Amino acid sequence: VRRNTVRDITKLKGERPVVSLTAYTAPMAAQLDQYVDFLLVGDSLAMVLYGMESTIGVSLDTMIEHTKAVMRGAQKAMVILDMPFGSFEQSKEQAFENASRALRETGCAAVKLEGGAAMAETIQFLVERNVPVMAHIGLRPQAVHVMGGYRTQGKNQEERAQMIEDAFAIQKAGAFSVVLEGVAEPLAAEITEKLDITTIGIGASPDCDGQILVVEDMLGYFPSNAKFVKRYAEVGQVIDQAVKQYADDVKSRIFPAPEHTYHAKK
Numbered sequence: 621v622r623r624n625t626v627r628d629i630t631k632l633k634g635e636r637p638v639v640s641l642t643a644y645t646a647p648m649a650a651q652l653d654q655y656v657d658f659l660l661v662g663d664s665l666a667m668v669l670y671g672m673e674s675t676i677g678v679s680l681d682t683m684i685e686h687t688k689a690v691m692r693g694a695q696k697a698m699v700i701l702d703m704p705f706g707s708f709e710q711s712k713e714q715a716f717e718n719a720s721r722a723l724r725e726t727g728c729a730a731v732k733l734e735g736g737a738a739m740a741e742t743i744q745f746l747v748e749r750n751v752p753v754m755a756h757i758g759l760r761p762q763a764v765h766v767m768g769g770y771r772t773q774g775k776n777q778e779e780r781a782q783m784i785e786d787a788f789a790i791q792k793a794g795a796f797s798v799v800l801e802g803v804a805e806p807l808a809a810e811i812t813e814k815l816d817i818t819t820i821g822i823g824a825s826p827d828c829d830g831q832i833l834v835v836e837d838m839l840g841y842f843p844s845n846a847k848f849v850k851r852y853a854e855v856g857q858v859i860d861q862a863v864k865q866y867a868d869d870v871k872s873r874i875f876p877a878p879e880h881t882y883h884a885k886k
């Protein structure tokens with residue numbers, strides 16, 4: 621199988637919605653591979669996998685190891701590494717140093733980074749040097765400390781004007797796509813219509829060019845009560861029942877049974 625490229629993703633605009641999910645591990649990537657156009661190794665793993673309170677504490681080294689695992693697990697999906705807090709904001713040179721390292725060491729095809737107009741110069745610097753960039757505006761989890769929490773964006777005129785300015789700046793800088801997170805209707809529709817590049821929504825309405833969710837959220841394996849998460853399964857409950865049964869079986873010596881037991885030859 622041939623792995624999807626940035627071009628394969630971008631040419632879907634106007635044709636059909638782009639399908640994407642997060643993945644952090646090889647087995648999950650393998651399981652999602654045939655259904656998604658791309659997989660994002662999101663810095664949300666800080667919370668979902670590592671139990672941290674925000675995405676602030678995750679390192680580039682950690683992101684690189686998980687992206688290697690996802691690349692091993694998925695053969696068809698394009699894989700994108702999410703640049704963590706502190707790895708790209710200081711200067712465009714710092715961003716290139718770290719983004720190029722991400723591509724070199726993992727084999728992934730693109731990076732994502734949070735920020736709009738303020739990151740345009742950095743995005744242009746990366747794209748001119750052959751690092752494809754997906755931007756991320758609206759609710760930016762890495763800005764949690766300046767925003768004082770997580771709030772849906774685009775609810776007032778000032779925020780809307782800023783986000784449209786950000787979107788155009790990102791496009792002009794050469795990003796191939798942009799994540800719109802936590803954006804109130806009808807702003808995502810307006811941005812998607814005005815931009816030539818691919819918009820990927822999360823909590824941003826069905827009018828985006830594609831959708832992404834954190835896979836553990838939609839599987840019911842992470843306690844999210846966000847309105848935008850549709851729970852397609854209750855994997856947490858399945859695990860709970862299985863582990864409870866195992867514990868009961870061990871205590872009552874039902875497990876292991878003869879068929880789980882090795883015997884020496886007579």
Ligand code: KIV
Binds near residue numbers: 642660662664801833
């Ligand atoms: O870190 C992440 O999982 C993300 C997506 C939700 C867009 O940034």
Ligand code: NA
Binds near residue numbers: 662663664702761
């Ligand atoms: Na992220």
